[in-house]
Amino acid sequence: MSWTRRQNEIIDAALRLTAAGGLRRLTVKNLSAAIGVTEPAIYRHFRNKAEIVKALIQRFDSAVPAAGVTGISGVRQFILGRFAQVAAAPDLARVMFAEELFMDDPEFTSLMLSMRQRHRAALGRALAEAQAAGEIRDGIAADELFCILLGPVRLLVKQWGMSNGAFDLEERGGALLETMLSLLRPETAKRKEDEENETENHRN
Amino acid sequence: MSWTRRQNEIIDAALRLTAAGGLRRLTVKNLSAAIGVTEPAIYRHFRNKAEIVKALIQRFDSAVPAAGVTGISGVRQFILGRFAQVAAAPDLARVMFAEELFMDDPEFTSLMLSMRQRHRAALGRALAEAQAAGEIRDGIAADELFCILLGPVRLLVKQWGMSNGAFDLEERGGALLETMLSLLRPETAKRKEDEENETENHRN
Amino acid sequence: MSWTRRQNEIIDAALRLTAAGGLRRLTVKNLSAAIGVTEPAIYRHFRNKAEIVKALIQRFDSAVPAAGVTGISGVRQFILGRFAQVAAAPDLARVMFAEELFMDDPEFTSLMLSMRQRHRAALGRALAEAQAAGEIRDGIAADELFCILLGPVRLLVKQWGMSNGAFDLEERGGALLETMLSLLRPETAKRKEDEENETENHRN
C-alpha cells in the first residue's frame, strides 16, 4: 500500500498531533485543522479514522529495518535503531503504545499481530544466526527470547516517555542492551576453557 | 483510604465493565446503569470519573504483595502473583496499559509513578537480598534489573491480552520467569568455585 | 420576620459565598458545605433556595437606615451610608445587584419593589423636607428626584465593583453626592451662597 501525497500529509499531521498531546488530541477536527482543510476533506483520503491510526502505526513501524544485517550485530542494529528512532522523535514514543489503547478493537489487534510477527521474524532470523554463531546461548525458545529482549526495551521506552525524556534514552538503552546480551551469551563463550555445558533451563 | 460498601460496589462494576469491553465502556452512564442507579448518584460516592479509575487501579494494584517474602522466592512470588492476578481478571489488565489515556491528569500520573515506585522498591529489596544470597548475579544496576525482569512480564501479559487469552498465561509466564532467573543466576553458582568476579557489564 | 440562629448562619454563609464568587457560587451544596452540614439540612431552615436569596437581599437592605434624621442631612446620611456599607463589605456590592439576575422571577420582583418603595419613602420624606426648607429646588417630581439621586449612586457602586475597588468609593461617592446636591439646590438659594460654596463644588 502506498500513500498519496495528501494521505502522507495527513499521516504526518496525525503523527505531530499524537506526539504533541497524546492520542486524545488525534481527532478528525484537529487533524483537518492541522492541514488546513475541513473535516469532510479527510474522508476523501481515508475511509475512517481507524484507517488513519493504522497508517500511523505502520508508518512508525516501517522505519524499523525489517531485514538486513544478520547475527548479533543485526540484533544490536534492530534494537538500537528502535531507541534511536524514538529518541529522534521523542513524543512519538506515545504512538508506539497507541496499540494498548486499541487492544480491544479487533481491526487493530490483527494489524498489531502482523506487525509483531514481522518483528519477530526479523529478529528471530538474526537471533537464530547469533545462536548458530555461538554468540547467544542455545536452549531458549524463540518466543521467550523475543520477550526477554524486547520487553525491557519497551519498558525503558515507556519509562522514558513518562519521565518526559528525563534521561538519555540511547545511552541507557545501549547499556541495557549490552547487559541483556551479556546475560544471553553462552557460558562457554564467557569462559572459553569451559567444557561443562550445563543447560540454562533450570526450571523447577 | 477505605471504601464504603457503595464505593466498592461501584469499583466492582467498573471492574466488570472494563473487563467486558475495555476502558471505552467505562462511562458514568454504564457504571450507574450497572449498579442500578442514576448517573448523579455516582457522584455521591466519587468526586470524579478519574477518582473511580484511580480506585480501580489501586484495587488492581493492592492485590500485589508489596512486601513479605524475601530473596529470590519473593521475586518469584511477586511476578507469579502478577500473572495470576491478570489471568484472574483478564481484561482488567488493559487498565494497566491505559496510562496514556490519563497522561494529562497530573494526579493520575503521580499515582502511577508512586505505584511503580512501590513495585520497584518491593522488587528491589527482594532482588538485593537475592544478590546478597548469591541467587542473582551481582553487578547489574537495580534499574536495569527491574527493566529486565518486568519488561518481559509486561510484554507477555500484553501478548496474552491481545491474543484474547489464547495461551495459558500462568504456565508460559512461569516458564519465562524461570528462564530469566536462570539467566540472572551468578556464574559462580553455576560453576562451583569461581574466584574471578568478572563483571557482567560488558558495555562497549 | 425574625430568623433563628441557624437561619442567620445560613444567610451569613450565603453572603460570604456570593461575595467571594458571585451568585453563581451560591448553590445549596456550597452553602451546606460552608456551614458544615449536608444539603438536606438546609431545607430544615428554608423552604427554598429562593427564600434564602430573599433573606439575603433583605439582610443587605436592612442595614440602610429606613428613617431617622430628616431634611438634607437625612439625604446625605442615607446616601453616604450606602457608600459606607458597600465599601465596608466590598464584595457585597455584587449582592446589591443580585436583583438584576432575578428580574424575571415574580417572587423577587415584588420583594424588590417593596424594598424600593421603602427606600423611596424614606428618601422621599427627607427630600420633601429639604424642598420645604429650601435646600432642594422645587418643581421636580419625587420619582425623578429619586432616580436622579440614586441612579448615579448605583452606577458608581457598580463601577467600583467591576473595577475591583480600584478607587476610594466613599471619597468619590461623597464628591458625587455634593455635586448632585449642588445641582439640585434652588437657584435663588444658590445665588446667595455662591461665593462660599464655589470652591467646594468646582471639581474637575
Add this chain to the structure above:
Amino acid sequence: MSWTRRQNEIIDAALRLTAAGGLRRLTVKNLSAAIGVTEPAIYRHFRNKAEIVKALIQRFDSAVPAAGVTGISGVRQFILGRFAQVAAAPDLARVMFAEELFMDDPEFTSLMLSMRQRHRAALGRALAEAQAAGEIRDGIAADELFCILLGPVRLLVKQWGMSNGAFDLEERGGALLETMLSLLRPETAKRKEDEENETENHRN
C-alpha cells in the same frame, strides 16, 4: 466582525429567547430548537455559548450611535436612543444587567469595559462640546457627569423592566432627560432663558 446569515439567525433566536424568558431560558438546547437544528449544529457557528452572549450584547450595543451629532443634541440623541432601543426590545434589556453572570469570564469583562468606554467616549465628546457651547455648566468632572447622566437612565430602565413595562419608558425617559439637562444648564444661561423653559421642565 460580521456575521453569517446563520449566525444572525442564532443571535436573533437568542434575542427572542432572552426576551421571552430571561437569560435563564438562553440555553443551547432552546437555542437550537428555536432555529430548528440540533444542538451540535450551533457549534458550527459559534465556538461557545459565551460567544453567542457576546454577540448578543454587541448587537444590542451596536444600535447605539457611537458618534455623530454633537453637542447637547448629541447627548439627547444618545440617551433617547437608549430608551427607544430598550423599549423596542424590552426584555433584552436584562442582558445589559447580567454582567454579574459572566463576571468571571475575562473576555466578557473586557468586552463590557470596552463598551462602557466607547459610551463614555462618545458621550464625553458630546458633553465637552455642550460645555464649550455653554449648554451645560462647567466645573463638573467628566466622570461625574457621566454618572449623573447615565445613572438615572439605567435606573429608570431597570424600574421599567421590573415593572414589566408598566409605564411608557420613552415618555418618562424623555422627561427625566430634560429635567437632568435643565439641572445641568449653566446658571447664567438659565437665568436668561428662564421664562421660556420654565413651563416645560416643571412636571410634578
Add this chain to the structure above:
DNA sequence: AATGAATGAGTATTCATTCAT
C-alpha cells in the same frame, strides 16, 4: 435537627461521520 442516598431535569460540549453542492 440532621443525614445518607438518591433523583429528574438539565448543562455545555465533543466526536466521527454524512450529504448535497
Add this chain to the structure above:
DNA sequence: CATGAATGAATACTCATTCAT
C-alpha cells in the same frame, strides 16, 4: 478535491430537591 451545514450519539457533570431514617 473540497466545503458548508448538519447530525446522532455520547460525554462528564451540576442543581435543587426529596425521602426514609
